Amino acid sequence: MTTAVIDNTNDNPRARSPLVLGDTSLTRVTDLVCSVYERPATRGWYIAFGISASLTLLLFAMIGYLFARGIGVWGLNHPVGWAFDITNFVFWVGIGHAGTLISAILFLFRQKWRTSINRSAEAMTIFAVACAGIFPLIHIGRPWLAYWLFPYPNQMAMWPGFRSPLLWDVFAVSTYATVSLLFWYMGMVPDLATMRDRATTRPRQIAYGLLSLGWRGSNRHWLRFEKAYLLLAALATPLVLSVHSVVSFDFAVSVLPGWHTTIFPPYFVAGAIFSGFAMVLTLLIPVRQIFGLKDLITPKHLDNMTRIILATSLMVGYSYAIEFFIAWYSGNSFELFAFLNRSLGPYWWAYWIMVTCNVIVPQVFWFKFFRSNTTAIFITSLLVNVGMWFERFVIIVTSLHRDYLPSSWGMFKPTAVDLLTMLGSFGLFFTLFLLFIRFLPFVAMAEVKSVMPHVLHEAGPTALGDYWGDAPRDHRAPDKGAH
Amino acid sequence: MADHSAPAAAAVPEVPVFWGYAAEFDSVTGVLHAAKECRDAGFTRWDVLTPFPVHGLNDAMGLRNTRLPWFVFGMGAIGFLTGNLMQWWMNAVDYRLIVSGKPFWSLPANIPVAFELTILFSALSAFFGMWVLNGLPRHYHPTLTSRRLKHATTDRFYVVVEAADPRFDRAKTREFLQSLGASHVEELED
Numbered sequence: 001m002t003t004a005v006i007d008n009t010n011d012n013p014r015a016r017s018p019l020v021l022g023d024t025s026l027t028r029v030t031d032l033v034c035s036v037y038e039r040p041a042t043r044g045w046y047i048a049f050g051i052s053a054s055l056t057l058l059l060f061a062m063i064g065y066l067f068a069r070g071i072g073v074w075g076l077n078h079p080v081g082w083a084f085d086i087t088n089f090v091f092w093v094g095i096g097h098a099g100t101l102i103s104a105i106l107f108l109f110r111q112k113w114r115t116s117i118n119r120s121a122e123a124m125t126i127f128a129v130a131c132a133g134i135f136p137l138i139h140i141g142r143p144w145l146a147y148w149l150f151p152y153p154n155q156m157a158m159w160p161g162f163r164s165p166l167l168w169d170v171f172a173v174s175t176y177a178t179v180s181l182l183f184w185y186m187g188m189v190p191d192l193a194t195m196r197d198r199a200t201t202r203p204r205q206i207a208y209g210l211l212s213l214g215w216r217g218s219n220r221h222w223l224r225f226e227k228a229y230l231l232l233a234a235l236a237t238p239l240v241l242s243v244h245s246v247v248s249f250d251f252a253v254s255v256l257p258g259w260h261t262t263i264f265p266p267y268f269v270a271g272a273i274f275s276g277f278a279m280v281l282t283l284l285i286p287v288r289q290i291f292g293l294k295d296l297i298t299p300k301h302l303d304n305m306t307r308i309i310l311a312t313s314l315m316v317g318y319s320y321a322i323e324f325f326i327a328w329y330s331g332n333s334f335e336l337f338a339f340l341n342r343s344l345g346p347y348w349w350a351y352w353i354m355v356t357c358n359v360i361v362p363q364v365f366w367f368k369f370f371r372s373n374t375t376a377i378f379i380t381s382l383l384v385n386v387g388m389w390f391e392r393f394v395i396i397v398t399s400l401h402r403d404y405l406p407s408s409w410g411m412f413k414p415t416a417v418d419l420l421t422m423l424g425s426f427g428l429f430f431t432l433f434l435l436f437i438r439f440l441p442f443v444a445m446a447e448v449k450s451v452m453p454h455v456l457h458e459a460g461p462t463a464l465g466d467y468w469g470d471a472p473r474d475h476r477a478p479d480k481g482a483h
Numbered sequence: 484m485a486d487h488s489a490p491a492a493a494a495v496p497e498v499p500v501f502w503g504y505a506a507e508f509d510s511v512t513g514v515l516h517a518a519k520e521c522r523d524a525g526f527t528r529w530d531v532l533t534p535f536p537v538h539g540l541n542d543a544m545g546l547r548n549t550r551l552p553w554f555v556f557g558m559g560a561i562g563f564l565t566g567n568l569m570q571w572w573m574n575a576v577d578y579r580l581i582v583s584g585k586p587f588w589s590l591p592a593n594i595p596v597a598f599e600l601t602i603l604f605s606a607l608s609a610f611f612g613m614w615v616l617n618g619l620p621r622h623y624h625p626t627l628t629s630r631r632l633k634h635a636t637t638d639r640f641y642v643v644v645e646a647a648d649p650r651f652d653r654a655k656t657r658e659f660l661q662s663l664g665a666s667h668v669e670e671l672e673d
Contacts, residue, residue, distance in 0.1 A: 157578065159574060178606070190535070197637065217636050219532070446536070
């Protein structure tokens with residue numbers, strides 16, 4: 001099948017690279033995507049699911065232990081009051097951002113290649129935000145009072161203080177989770193209808209029938225669907241930038257050397273997209289291999305993603321450099337100390353792991369050899385994940401462990417509970433992702449079909465509700481009925 | 484309470500009723516052409532089923548744009564006002580909170596929450612507004628009963644004309660649809 005074009009990663013700007021390789025019939029797209037869940041699960045899937053589900057149980061066991069014994073089971077103590085909990089929170093929220101970038105920002109920029117990967121990236125967003133949401137809730141000491149975070153009328157006649165970035169976080173992250181979920185589900189409905197119409201067993205017919213909401217592919221529906229999709233993309237774009245900005249405010253609004261910097265919002269957003277793309281690659285490279293989706297998630301897609309990783313790696317590297325420059329240029333001795341201590345103090349190893357993984361390693365993507373070598377991409381993506389986890393750890397712990405008075409200095413050492421909780425959160429993430437592969441459309445079939453070359457050429461000029469906005473407006477038809 | 488004395492004849496008839504035609508097309512070009520012809524023939528109760536949004540089909544069908552964005556904009560504005568009013572009332576009126584001697588009410592510190600509520604209200608209204616305007620979810624529709632029309636969500640395109648259309652004629656409409664190059668004309672029952 002895959003005879004026509006194997007390498008579609010050419011750099012010729014005059015020639016459009018095909019986004020789907022091999023036989024580009026509409027039927028084949030559906031067959032390829034549906035084969036992912038229609039075939040019985042392989043032994044590999046069961047093994048992976050078994051491991052990740054066990055880790056998920058471990059996560060819940062650790063949370064139960066934490067609730068029973070209190071925060072003391074973590075390595076937190078004065079002066080380091082935030083460590084693995086907030087590191088994991090920021091790490092997971094950041095992972096989610098690449099999904100929104102692919103689904104919303106690349107949509108607004110008319111990047112047609114996003115169609116093969118947006119669904120899985122959005123799923124990744126939801127699951128990452130679910131993992132992220134756990135940590136602030138369990139780190140508050142009395143998690144059964146977590147609802148105090150929300151402004152609700154209560155017998156104490158008190159309201160939360162809206163000047164705290166921690167409260168902004170509550171609104172930002174919960175809005176982000178809600179909007180991501182709506183966007184993901186709405187985009188999935190036409191594909192769920194495809195699955196409903198292909199379903200052969202009664203439980204599947206009922207489940208997909210309910211989930212697809214009676215979608216029948218009516219063009220009157222598509223018109224409003226596309227408009228709503230565009231609106232959600234336009235809303236999710238500033239939202240995703242605001243979410244990580246607000247997360248960075250948790251640090252930047254305080255007056256701690258190492259946190260109190262104005263570069264934090266853009267620096268955090270770039271880092272979030274950087275880490276998220278690494279996670280997309282970590283997930284997609286095995287999946288396209290195992291489920292035979294190489295004709296949909298082509299070398300071109302991987303190539304594009306490595307370029308984004310390279311670009312965001314440079315932004316992150318620039319931020320690291322400018323932090324040092326400003327620490328020196330500001331003439332503030334506490335600021336300068338914080339940064340010298342960060343790179344040469346007791347946590348020097350964490351700092352240099354971060355720099356190596358985030359700034360040095362991704363430079364290999366300047367070379368086409370590495371951009372087209374799946375193994376190299378996969379290894380790099382893993383290293384970037386490691387590096388970005390350490391970035392949050394470095395920012396949080398190194399800034400806290402040595403403050404103004406040497407008498408109150410201290411060190412943070414993670415306990416087994418810290419490490420196992422972090423491991424468990426990866427278990428939850430992969431469990432959800434493995435279930436997604438088995439039960440929901442992994443690739444946005446309807447969207448891929450709409451960017452097939454023959455479909456684009458056949459469609460001709462268009463105007464109203466134009467999905468990609470790339471065709472000129474020709475005639476105005478007489479008005480008859482949508483609304 | 485409902486009137487229990489209603490005659491049994493009012494129950495749903497057992498015999499399927501002819502509902503309309505679905506003309507099948509294999510290509511985007513074919514369905515675009517057919518949609519233009521149907522639009523020009525003056526049908527009003529008709530539709531096109533496609534597996535993905537086809538560019539140009541809205542014009543070919545003569546559809547007006549949707550008013551959804553206005554609704555979303557209105558709800559977004561309400562979200563922005565709600566966010567500001569909520570914070571003002573909670574922190575400056577009902578429970579006055581002194582934070583570092585700052586004013587009880589000043590916009591900059593309240594922008595993030597107001598912004599998030601703007602987005603939240605707009606996104607919820609875009610999502611639910613779209614389904615409401617589309618008349619979905621809906622558990623039954625005559626086009627979902629045909630086995631052949633299952634292709635409408637995979638690889639084929641259908642022009643559907645309802646028998647309830649004033650210009651519908653069982654023989655002539657069938658001929659008309661076939662003349663547009665339909666590879667098959669399916670009779671749909673309700």
